[in-house]
Amino acid sequence: MNMKQLRYVLVLAHEGSFSRAADSLGITQPSLSQYIKKIEKKQGVQLFDRTGGNVRVTDAGYVYIEAARKILDLEQQMERKFEDLSKYKSGSIVVGVSPHRCIHLMPEIVKRFQKLYPGMRLVIEERGGASLLDDAAHGQFDLCIANLPVDEKIFNFQLIMEEEVLLAVNMETPIYQKLKKTAVNIHGRKYPAVDYKKIAGERFATLAESQPTQKSLDEICAIAGFRVVNAVECRTIETQFAMVRAGIGAALVPSGTSKFSNAEKVAFFSFAQSVPYRDMAVVYRKKQYLSKAVKDLMQIIVSLDK
Structure with a gap:
């Protein structure tokens, strides 16, 4: 064998x-x-x-x-220990990440990591949905970037950021003018806040029902007493955001999108009521050997929002 x-x-x-x-x-x-x-x-x-x-x-x-x-897995752990002994003149680290976060987060992560370890290579494995954590549990990655919660019997994690779910609208559409007039500034919020009910009847670029931000939209609509008007259903946040830029519909997006996306012609709003959040973390298996390079990479990732 x-x-x-x-x-x-x-x-x-x-x-x-x-x-x-x-x-x-x-x-x-x-x-x-x-x-x-x-x-x-x-x-x-x-x-x-x-x-x-x-x-x-x-x-x-x-x-x-x-x-x-x-x-x-034993072979991989042995290789990581050998890399520690060789002082990282070569080697690779495998990172699992969703396609959306890969586009917005990984360029900066790779740039910072290469300054510390120019001889090492980052291998980025893109996965969507449940397959990301499933493959992580089977040792396909050294680290992965995922939403919490995770199975704490299998994984350890470090929080990267608490992502607020924001409303994104095109600045050239009537909804922007309406929201701009009624939005208020709330202490501690980066973006002006609007009432849930102000988005009633507006057309949305939505995601599949299983997506976290889509669940947040459904919850907001239920609280405010209306149903979402679906202009278009998208598979990815990138496509959803492109629809907002084109003025096709509004969307709920994670706050990380506002920081790392091309947000030209797009305005972001918070919500005056209870704010939906989701936690993003760097995740790794329990009892997994973490080389110094992997630990340093983790610190780079968790410091992204600092």
Whole structure:
């Protein structure tokens, strides 16, 4: 059992298809198929059920995968310790992050990190939704940037910032003029605040129901006693924000967007009532070895809002 074998089996299990796994590994499908057959023959068990055109992990396969993840994790921890000993002349750190935060946060993080460790490489793995924390739990990243809460039986975390959920509107639309007249300044708030009811009847660029900011919008509408008028539903915050810039609709966005996005022609408002928040944190597995470089990277990330 070598590291190559372990990785091939894990990739095939993750992709659920020989063709997709072969593409991911950069080899041909027949080569991968023969390689898996050799592993199964050597182990004397069938790791994958190939019937029905799909690839399904067998009970024996799950045993192999669990062991493979532990072995690869030990290898990764050993490499991190060797990097400490070599004083970071080379090596890499893998960071998991959502596509939205990757665009807005990672350029500054990479720039600061490279000043400290010019010989090291940051590998950015973009994930969306639950797959980010799922892959983090399986040791795919050294660190990840995610929303709280997380499973504290599995993860440790350090808070990066408390993100206020803001209302974003195009400054050339009637809603901006209406909100501007009624907005008030509240101590401790960066942006002028408006009443929930002032957005009743306005058209919104929304996200999927499972997204945190969309849940906040639904809660606000429920409290104020109206239903959101959906102008367009978007898959990403980037697309949603582009719709605001184009004047198609208003949107609720995390405050980090206002800091790192191209906000030309866009005004932001807070809410006069209870303010929706979400916590952003740098997350890593419990009992995970953290090299000095990883610890320094964590400090760079948590100091972003300072």
